[in-house]
Amino acid sequence: MAEFIIGAGTKGANAPAAAGATGVGAAVLIKDSDTKNFANDVLTASREVPVIVDFWAPWCGPCKQLGPALEKAVREAGGTVKLVKIDIDKNPQLAQQMRIQSIPAVFAFANGQPVDGFIGALPDSEVKAFVKRLSGDTGPSPLEEVMAQAKAALESGDFATAANMFGQILKNEAANIEALAGLARCYVGHGDLELAKQTLAMVPPAQANHVAVAGAQAALSLAQEVGSVGNPLELQAKVAANPADHEARFNLALALIGSGDQAGAIDELLAIVRRSREWNEQAARKQLVKLFAVLGPTHELTMAGRRRLSSILFS
Numbered sequence: 001m002a003e004f005i006i007g008a009g010t011k012g013a014n015a016p017a018a019a020g021a022t023g024v025g026a027a028v029l030i031k032d033s034d035t036k037n038f039a040n041d042v043l044t045a046s047r048e049v050p051v052i053v054d055f056w057a058p059w060c061g062p063c064k065q066l067g068p069a070l071e072k073a074v075r076e077a078g079g080t081v082k083l084v085k086i087d088i089d090k091n092p093q094l095a096q097q098m099r100i101q102s103i104p105a106v107f108a109f110a111n112g113q114p115v116d117g118f119i120g121a122l123p124d125s126e127v128k129a130f131v132k133r134l135s136g137d138t139g140p141s142p143l144e145e146v147m148a149q150a151k152a153a154l155e156s157g158d159f160a161t162a163a164n165m166f167g168q169i170l171k172n173e174a175a176n177i178e179a180l181a182g183l184a185r186c187y188v189g190h191g192d193l194e195l196a197k198q199t200l201a202m203v204p205p206a207q208a209n210h211v212a213v214a215g216a217q218a219a220l221s222l223a224q225e226v227g228s229v230g231n232p233l234e235l236q237a238k239v240a241a242n243p244a245d246h247e248a249r250f251n252l253a254l255a256l257i258g259s260g261d262q263a264g265a266i267d268e269l270l271a272i273v274r275r276s277r278e279w280n281e282q283a284a285r286k287q288l289v290k291l292f293a294v295l296g297p298t299h300e301l302t303m304a305g306r307r308r309l310s311s312i313l314f315s
Helices: 038-047 061-076 092-097 124-135 142-156 159-172 177-190 193-200 211-226 232-241 246-258 262-276 283-295 300-313
Strands: 030-032 051-056 082-087 105-110 113-119
Touching (some): 030 061, 038 105, 051 061, 105 124, 113 124, 124 142, 124 177, 142 177, 159 177, 177 193, 211 246, 211 283, 246 262, 246 283, 262 283, 262 300
Antiparallel strands (some): 051 105
């Protein structure tokens, strides 16, 4: 599930499974709205079928990635869910009322009440799953099952199994960006950084900012940095002797990443931000952002780490 959840309730269970599925055009399923029409387009409409509200802005890069994925998933849902898009620049009062602090921000309404939501761009598979939960269709497709198994294998460090599964997906969908990025991460895990580079070079320029691709690029970048940071025990000794040695602590964080201790690495990088956030042009904060991209937006370490980082930066 995504990082940001609103309210509670049964997702999609109160809406008839086939409501509006016949003869519903894209203009009805997906529409732009504003503060004046929000009550009618969202609250009233959600009493018939769940309504997803996408708060976005023209200047927001992740919004440009998430928007098309949401629209595609809503169309594929066949009328069991609708999408309303709100430009926060044109509707600042509504954004304030909804307490929008970061975009893209997505809310789902059913029976006039918010029931689900998330912040930030998600991979296409998670967007589809989000829409399916609302529409009442919870059964994954065979391809989605393989993708889920591949991601689980990758997460557990079984790179050979994950690579094989990502390869199967690419045989069926050569343009599947998540599978391509996953395969690149498998090569990073195996230590074949050159092959990882070649795989990522196959990503179309229009998909270069996809969250899965960004994660794979970050994993490759981290792997390149980790290779020359020194002995972790020696670095720990340096930090213990001089807690203000930010370079040693930074290298220790990289060494911890290399050993698989992401939680320890986050602790060390946050310690640098807490002591001197501007050190080396905010290198620690930037490294945290990179590590969060590798872990993914919904990983528990990412969510906890972001909260701790925000607490330090805005204290």
